[in-house]
Amino acid sequence: MIEAIFFLFAALAVGAAINVLVQKHVLYSALSLIVLLVSMSGLFILLEADFLAVINVIVYAGAIMVLFVFVIMLLNLPADEDGADRLRWLKFLGIPMALFLLFMILATLWNVGSETLVERQTAGTPEAIGRSLFTDYLLPFEVTSLLILIALMGAVVFAKKEL
């Protein structure tokens, strides 16, 4: 039963990722990425990380992707033009290279940890994550707030009408 659910979410994730690459119009790519994020949340729930699954939807699919969709709609682009495409042959080199890299990674990963997952000692509850975040990882937590401040200033400066 759980394998069926895993395959459902995995197929949805891979299908959405392929759709992101294949679509000509960038808005459809962004919407496929939202489907990918929701299927990632499903996989997180299977891995008993339910708080992270919901945070993924709220932050990533609900805020960051809204930003993407907003910018795409604001710029109001047509579908991709096929203009200066002198490096088209790189596309035909890139796909075999990626497949080769995939084969190498899979050959390494195929037998790693093929025993089933251990019974988890610490669940992905908000309490456990909060405890770890505010005691062991307090410094990175404060540094990320600084990072967001810098990103905020950078975004405001770049999006001004006159730099």
Added chain:
Amino acid sequence: MIPLNWYLILSAVLFLLGVLGFFVKRNIIGLLLSVEIMLNAVNLTFVAFSSKNGQISGQVFVFFVLVVAAAEAAVGLALVIAMFRNRETLNVDRSNLLKW
């Protein structure tokens, strides 16, 4: 129960789809979306290992990856808007003023 390497294989496939998108896409926003796919694949690896070892550090690190992705998306999109204002196109091949 699901073995760990299934999650790792899925994560590798997604990461490589992100890398492929980074090679193939010519739209700048498409490149940013491919980077987001790669970050999501990494998130899945972190959570899979956190669930296997029973430690919560993997899930905490996913928070930091999420924050970095948000900051990068914000600044990247601001750059895209600035580029679009000057150039009227989002094709990366047309941003070639520094080429020899």
Added chain:
Amino acid sequence: MIEYLTSQTFLLMILKMLIVFGGLMGAFAYLSLVERRVMAFVQMRPGPNRVGPFGLLQPIADGLKFLFKEQVRPTGANEWLYLIAPLISLVPALLSFAVIPFGPALQVTDLNVALLVVFAVGSLSVYGIVLGGWASNSKYPLIASMRSSAQMISYELSLTLSVVGVLMLANTLSLVKLVESQEGMWFGFIPKWNIFFQPVAFIIYMIAATAETNRLPFDLAESEQELVSGWHTEYSGMKFAMYMIAEYGNLTATVCIATILFFGGWNGPSFGPDWLRLILPTIWFVLKIAVFIFIYVLARSTVPRIRYDQLMRFGWKYMLPIALANILITSFLVAIS
């Protein structure tokens, strides 16, 4: 897998989902009638009272009208997005009812992050509006959906931050445990509701929820005086009905969460014979929701609309600092007690 799909737990869950879904659909249909009647009485006119006694068959007539209308699609509209945008708005509105407890053991499911699931599906409903406006290929829906998406992501912050005070008091994210933590009374007649501990958070939550669900005074996106009908201008028939159901669904879901967080959910005095004791919590819950929906409909009939710049200024410069200050003060008081 087959033995799970035919097992008793699964079939019981399907039965609960069907009961909740059917009840909600009927409730939303009659909510539209309630809204029209109350608005009409505020404006000193009777409202729809022709179809059936007191207009009680009006929603059924409306439903049949929506079903039989012609399916129109504007020229140049993006056909795939035009079709699924109402669905993207409808599904999150209905999905948030999967975790809301209507009574002591009457919820479809109980998660230990249930409150965040409600906020997560609320943040996904932005896409229904954004895509509906963009896919219509017409200027008024596009302006409306731009305004609405900016408004919704601005007020989502204040919404999520305002409930952190309640969560610090109750120490749990599960809605069932939040209701159970407000049981009992002081001195025999004052109930232990969170509204007495967190009044500021309640006001911020109600204002932010009004902005999230696009109700007056924050309904710039569908302002009838300016933008014809906002993002659902080009929609007719069943797609428009889906947007309407989504709006009432969002309204009811936020009102249910407000009663659960601040007013004790289904807690209430219990009296009478055994069969009455079984259904009395649900009756208290429905009465509390009815009071808040009435307040929302009255707000719609009386309050003027807020301008866009006033709205953004209010959301970022007033609501967000007040919500953060509420968290600071609550955490300080929790730490020293």
